[in-house]
Amino acid sequence: MSNRLSDFVQNELCPNGEWKLSDYMKSALERQIYRLPEAAVSETETRYPTTLAGMRAFLDVFFTRHYFQVQDSLLDYMVSDEFMDSLAIGKLRILDVGCGPAVASLAITDMLGYILEYLRYTGGLPKSRFLNITYVLNDTSGICLGTGQRMLTDYFRICRAYHKGTIRLRTICIQEPFPSNVKQLRRIRNNLDSYNIAVFSYVVVPLSEEEGLNDFVNGLWDIEELSSTDGRILILQDKFQAALVRRMSGAIGVSAHKAKLTQAIYPQRNANESYTYSYYRCLYAPRNRGVVKKSSVA
Secondary structure, X not given: OOHHHHHHXXXXXXXXXXXXXXHHHHHHHHHHHHHOOOOOOOHHHHHOOOOHHHHHHHHHHOHHHHHHHHHHHHHHHHOOHHHHHHHXXXXXXXXXXXXXXXXXXXHHHHHHHHHHHHHHHHOOOOOOOOEEEEEEEEOOOHHHHHHHHHXXXXXXXXXXXXXXXXXXEEEEEEOOOOOOOHHHHHHHHHHHOOEXXXXXXXXXXXXXXXXXXXXXXXXXXXXXXXXXXXXXXXXXXXXXXXXXXXXXXXXXXXXXXXXXXXXXXXXXXXXXXXXXXXXXXXEEOOXXXXXXXXXXXX
């Protein structure tokens, strides 16, 4: 794909090197925050919310941080010829593990909106009249799954005119933890075809106890088998888990990258407020392994 598409999307999402929410996403986020009760919660509840107050705290503190990390990590892929070829088929399947309130799904969809806008005005829309997106949301918290469904619904309601009916969505929610849910994910793949993008957001830490990391790595290899070879698998983790990220990336044979990101802060207390921080990401194309080999993490 031409550099013009990349430049267009980059300028819309990250003007002057600072990641910002679109008006549609900002409105959907603010609506959800205002619906939820405000109360003091623990740091653990803020990071992994299981209550309504915890969800509000997560949306206030961590939502945009995780959201921009997804966009920062996937931008180059989503403007690539590989992704355009997948998009031309008219179907997109997103696996969002550790989804919280559908953070990665919303980040991908909002970025996709700018891509479709560019294609619409340059005559390069997919051959299919509609783009059918299936979101497979996976989290152990029912609060997260319910909020994620509502935020996706709100987002599409807010920007319906913008997308001009070009997107049809379907959501499937799975509350069983990964990788215990691989059989369910395989059944979904068998019914709907391979996953185009699989995102694992901050799930390495909760799954790292004892055999948990081994199981996680083996689960990742199962996901490779269920994913399109021209798709991508993305694993996100904060900068405080460097040793754990190295163990995980070494076990799957894919390098992890420490990235730096500058973002606008929401809700903003002043127009120029921003924050710069580092995070780890592991982004790779699924490999055709044939028979999947199981691993033991040293």
